[in-house]
Amino acid sequence: MGQSRAWTCVAVLAVCLCWSSLQAGAQEQEITNPVEVTALKAIKKSLIDPNKNLSNWNQGDPCTANWTGVLCFNRSLDDGYLHVQELQLLGMNLSGTLSPELGRLSYMLILDFMWNEISGSIPKEIGNITSLELLLLNGNQLSGPLPEELGYLPNLDRIQIDQNYISGPIPKSFAYLNKTKHFHMNNNSISGQLPPELSRLPKLVHILLDNNNLSGYLPPEFSDLPSLLILQLDNNNFGGSTIPVSYGNMSKLLKLSLRNCSLEGPIPDFSRIPNLGYLDLSRNRLNGSIPLGKLSDDITTINLSNNTLTGSIPANFSGLPQLQRLSIANNSLSGIVPAALWNDTTLNATERLILELQNNKFTNISGSTQTPQNVTVWLQGNPVCSNANLDNLCGSENDDEDDSESSTNSTASCPSQACPPPFEYLPVVCFCAVPLLIDYRLKSPGFSDFRPYKSTYEKYLTTGLRLDLDQLDIASFVWQKGPRLRISLKLFPLYVADNTNISHTFNSSEVKRILGMFTGWNIPDSEVFGPYELLGINLLDPYKGVIVPSKKSGVSKGALAGIIVGTFAGAVALSAVVCFLILRRHQRNHPAISRRRRKSTSSIKIDGVxxxxxxxxxxxxxxxxxxxxxxxxxxxxxxxxxxxxxxxxxxxxxxxxxxxxxxxxxxxxxxxxxxxxxxxxxxxxxxxxxxxxxxxxxFMSHGTLRDHLSVKSKEPLGFEMRLRIALASARGILYLHTEANPPIFHRDIKASNILLDSKFVAKVADFGLSRLAPVPDLEGTTPAHVSTVVKGTPGYLDPEYFLTHKLTDKSDVYSLGVVFLELLTGMQPISHGKNIVREVNIAFQSGMIFSVIDGRMGSYPSDCVEKFLSLALKCCQDETDARPSMAEVVRELENIWSMMPDTDSRTTESVLSSSTGKVVSDSPSSSNAGKNPYVSSDVSGSDLVSGVIPTITPR
Missing domain, CATH: 3.30.200.20 (Phosphorylase Kinase; domain 1)
Structure with a gap:
């Protein structure tokens, strides 16, 4: 019997050791956050994948099993999970829609769905991904408006939505994108006024909004953009608008393109812009004379054609060293054409100059009419062409040069025996290798002719890619509508003549590195070549299978532990069976253990709760x-x-x-x-x-304030009730700021976080994002703010806190001011692209304040409403110092309350009456039995909870 027990103990011990080892291995094995796994599955479900590119999205763990296009952090964060870092689904012939579950990939840096056929709208939930740096959705069939929530992405560097069907205005919230450098939104149906607020963006370098339906005026404030290099707004309709004179002060501007925008008035003087390289104001209704100031020596293109300009050709158009094209055709210019335009230029073999002067009123030419070989002049349609000796200048237009001509490589001297596919000759050295094929496009180049810049471009690109110059071959280039320049690139492995171990292919790590340079936009921008975009990648046979980089290499600790433990487990299998039988007998004699129990934790203990x-x-x-x-x-x-x-x-x-x-x-x-x-x-x-x-x-039986302000509310609140709610809410927040020990900044005040009890007494809720106020330092000085990551809800966020990350008591004042505006107007903070603060300010300044007051609250004393509205707008000032303190807010609300009719018989602490005048019972009404009827359905994106504290996803 003793021997049997001994063997049993050995078996139990072996199984316990085995289980312990398995648990350790399982804990070391990193897996993807389950929330993100669920999100990825939902994303796939909303897509149509005819080529089965995402077929492995049902196999294993997304990060460790290398799901197609899913790139993860190479280390886990503090939560013990791996997280999706990039979603790279470029050019996979995907259709369907974008799932709102994208918003759950909350650690993602790059979201790339470029060049697919995805339709539907852009999910507003993408605004939840506060880590997002690159939003790349261009080249799809997306429609609908731009979500306001995208404006609250604090780390966004680039937004590319061009070549879709996006409509509606640019949200005002985009003025908060303080890290964004690139607005690429061309070729859509975006409409409305360009928001002047965008002029506050400190890092914006490219505004590409050509080929949309923009209207209104050109904001003069854009001249305040400190980093702007390219402003491209061609083919919009700013009917009757002029080009602001202030645009002549854009000191860093490299390219201004306003072609076909229905602009009127004179041309500003751009001679003060030191590096302006490209100016296109053609196809407008500009008038007056051409400014006489000398343009930058960097200028390559001047296009003022198809306007109603008068006067003569400025002398400073001569001798511009980089000029490739001057077009002033189809105007009413007159006088003498200076031959210095073509005689004062020096061109090498690859350079040329085109002068388009046709259809004006020029009567004579001063100087030699003979043009250099690489200069083309068009003068037809002018009186001067009545001279029969000017056929070289007045002949028919037949441009014998073709910018779309493909370049050719230098393989003619290579042996006739061609390289076997997929190998190709590396030009010049006749070395057979397998190239990477990249389809690439310059979106807004600063020139009209690429050939003079070809060698410069090769140096720029290879330097950016950290490759040798000999590794690049430009197979072809072609101009496309825009104008944009499409380039086919071939990148070859490095050939070293004295190396006996020459590789004819890139290794997988080098393929990943090079592709990552393109997909991550890690190639530095160039002033002359402008922004670029990746159109496609063609991986030939040796490289297929490495398009999805694995951020983890080798066998993980967890997997290795599993292998070792698995071997050991086999050795003790018999003991495990014995242990199982013993445990089974034990369980017959004891109650079943609850399946809900997990690993034990030390429960917290809090006095008084x-x-x-x-x-x-x-x-x-x-x-x-x-x-x-x-x-x-x-x-x-x-x-x-x-x-x-x-x-x-x-x-x-x-x-x-x-x-x-x-x-x-x-x-x-x-x-x-x-x-x-x-x-x-x-x-x-x-x-x-x-x-x-x-x-x-x-339990708060009457739900949230937002519920009662909703258009779906069956019994709208009267003004008296709304004022009581405002005063009660302000008192609760004042207590947090001044009487709590230590004081507290709430950080998420909003209408859905103000709850109403059975007597309609308002109570502030949800302290999940709250922060303790700063405490005095050793010298007794109390800091004015807490530096913290921006969290809260769009529409309620203090603009200064958003910009500086400095949280103060005035941040709560701003949010409460927005709630006051909701109480007065019934509107939501952000709705259909409109911001409540801006809309009410406009009405207030135009003397139309009562036009925005919520008509559902019945009659009201106009003087009280005006004072309440004035207080709300003071609370919503952009500058912190301009806002009142919470104590001042409470005092002013009490003053307004004292002005209310018949207040002598009531106090602010009395039991509230409903908007219908009926006394509200202390007990919940029968309609509140069971599921709470006040759960709102019109406040999307929040926890729609009655009597509880909603949770807010940080923006």
Missing amino acids: KAFTYGEMATATDNFNISAQIGQGGYGKVYKGTLADGTLVAIKRAQEGSLQGEKEFLTEIELLSPLHHRNLVSLVGYCDDEGEQMLVYE
């Missing part, structure tokens, strides 16, 4: 019955519950594995537990049991 067990929470919600669920969000699900003593509560249950939930759980307990104010939602208790984390609040 009741700790509930998991069992109590399950009982309160009928075992979390779906009928008790009243909301759901990023934190998890929210349930209406009844405690053992009959108290109604709202129970916010953290989603399993939710880092956001765990963080908010601790933050809310730490901040709410010591706070006690009638205008703050009370924390009843918490549950930290059996691996579950839940927060328990008082």
Whole structure:
């Protein structure tokens, strides 16, 4: 018997060791965040993939199994998971739509769906990806408006949506894209006024908005853009607008292209722009004479054709050293044509100059009429062409040069025996190798003729790619509408003459590196070549299979542990069977262990706050019955519950594995537990049991303020009620700022975070994003702000906090001011591209304030409404110092309240009456039994919860 027990113990010990090792290996094995895995599957489901490019998206883990186009961080973050860093799905013939689940890839840097056939709208949820740097959606069939939420991407460097069917205006929120350098939105149907607010963007270098439906005027403020290099707005309709004189002060501008924009008035003087290289103002209704100031020596192209210009040709158009094209055709210019235009130029064999002077009123030529070999002059349609001796200048237009001509490589001297496909001769050295084939385009080049710049371009590109000059062959180039220059590139492995180990192909790491330079836009921009775009990559046979880089190499620790443990497990298999039989006998004699239990954690203990067990929470919600669920969000699900003593509560249950939930759980307990104010939602208790984390609040039977301001609300609030709610909310926030110890900045004040109890008393909720105010330093000085990552909700965010990351008490004042505007107008902060602060300001300044007041609140005293509106706008000033303090806000609201009719018989602490004048009962109405009827359906993107604190996804 003793020997049997000994063997049993050995078997149990072996199995335990085996299990322990397996657990260790499993913990070391990095896997993709489950939220992101679910999101990727939803993204695939919304796409149509006829070529089966995403067929491996159902196999294994996205990061470790190298799903096509999914690139991950090569290390896990603090949460122990791998995260998607890039989604590279360029040119895969995908159709379908973009899933809103893209917004759950919250660590992504690059989102690339270029050159597919995807339709539908751009999901606003992309605005949740605060880490996003490159948004590349060009060359699809996307439609609908640009989401306002994209303007709150704090790290966005480039937005490329060109060549789609995007409509509607440019959102004002784009003025917050302080890190964005590239606006590439050409060839869409974008309409409306160019927002002058874009002039605040400090890093914007390229504005490509040509071929849209823009109207209105050209904002003079654009001259304040400190980094702008290219402004390209061709083929829009700024009917009656003039070119602002201030555009002549754009000190860094390299290219200004305003072709066919219905512009009128004179041409500004651009002679003060030191490096201007390209000027196209053709096909407008510009008048007056051409300014006499001398343009930059860098100028390659001047196109003023098809206007109504008068006067003569300025003398400073002669002798411009880089000039390739001067077009002043189809105007009303007169006088003498100076032959210096073509005689004062020096051209090498690859350079040429085209002078388009036709259809004006020129009567004579001063100087020699003989033109150099590489100069073409067109003068037909002018009186001077009545001279029969000017056939060389007045002949028919027949340009014998063709810019679309393909370049040729230098393989003619190579042996006639061709390289076997897919090998090709590397030009000059006649070396057989397999090239990388790149289809590439210059989107806004600063010249009209590429040939003189070809060698310069080769040096620029190979330097940017960190390749030798001999490794590049420009197979062809062709001008396309725009004008844009499409270039076919061939990149070859490095050939070294004295190296006996020459490789005829790139190794996989070099392929990944080179492609990453293109797809990550890591090749530096060039002043003369402008922005580029990747059109396609053609990987020949030796390179197929390396298009999806693996950010992890070798066998991971987890996998290695699995191999070792697997071997050991086989050796103790018999012991495992014995152990299983023993455990089975043991389980017959003991109650089943709850499957809900996870690894044990040390539960927190907080004085003064009741700790509930998991069992109590399950009982309160009928075992979390779906009928008790009243909301759901990023934190998890929210349930209406009844405690053992009959108290109604709202129970916010953290989603399993939710880092956001765990963080908010601790933050809310730490901040709410010591706070006690009638205008703050009370924390009843918490549950930290059996691996579950839940927060328990008082139940707010009348839901959120946003619900009652919704157009779907059946009983709109009267003005008196709205003023009471504003005053109560302000008092709650004032308590946070001045009486809480230490003071607290809420950071997420909004209408859906102001809840109403059974008596319509307003209470501020949701402290998941709150921060403690700064405390005095050793010298007793208290800092004015807290430096922190920007979080909150678009439309409510303090602009100065957004720009500087400095959170102050005035940040809450701004957000509350937006709530005040909602109370007065019934509008949402952002709706259909319109910002409530801007719309109300416009109405206020035009004397039309009552046109925006919510008509559903019935009659109201106009003087009280005016003062309330004035206070709201003061709270929403862009500059922090211009806003009142929260104490001043409360005082002003109390003053407005005292002005209300019949206030002598009431106090601000009295029981509130509904908008219908009926006294509100202390107990919830029967309509609130069961599922809360006040769950809003029109506030997208938030946790639509009645009586609880919604969770906000940080922007």
